[in-house]
Amino acid sequence: MWNEFKKFALKGNVLDLAVGVVIGAAFGKIVSSLVDDIIMPLVGLLMGGVNFTDLMVKVGGAEVRYGLFIQNVVDFFIVAFSIFIFIRMINNRFKKKEEAKPAPAVDKNVELLTEIRDLLKNK
Structure with missing residues (x-):
């Protein structure tokens, strides 16, 4: 079982997936910082100095933080768009790389034979 696990864990796809998750x-942290530290303060400033994180409504004893x-x-949409x-x-x-490859040469x-086949189809 250990050998099967090693084969699975060391396959290229699993390693590629792990690298993808880390990157x-x-x-995600970079984009979250962009949203939290740059975009949302500017949006708040444009809306009269509103800080979205402070927006909330008290319902009974609970605080609903809709901000x-x-x-x-907004963070999700910016991450998804990025x-x-x-x-x-x-x-x-x-x-572009695939288009640059020349088409493979066809044997005469x-x-x-392709032309003969096409002629026979047309008859």
């Missing part, structure tokens, strides 16, 4: 967590919810929603842009750039880069016999 994703670091990227934190608003900030987390990841979308990042993935889109990567996909475009790989598409195969080309001739």
Whole structure:
């Protein structure tokens, strides 16, 4: 069982996934800092100095902190948009590399047989 586990854990896909999770967590921290430290204070300033984290409503003995919810929603959309842009750039880069590859040369016999097949289909 130990050997099977080592084969599974050391496969390229599992290691790639682990690296992706670590990089994703670091990227999430960067974007969260962007939202918390730059964007939300500017939005609050534009809205008359409102600090979203302080927005709350007291219902009985409970505090409903809807300001934190608003900030987390904005954070989510900025993270999602950032990841979308990042993935889109990567996909475009790989598409350009694939387009640059020349088409494989077709054997003349195969080309001739394809033409004969197409002629027979048309009859």
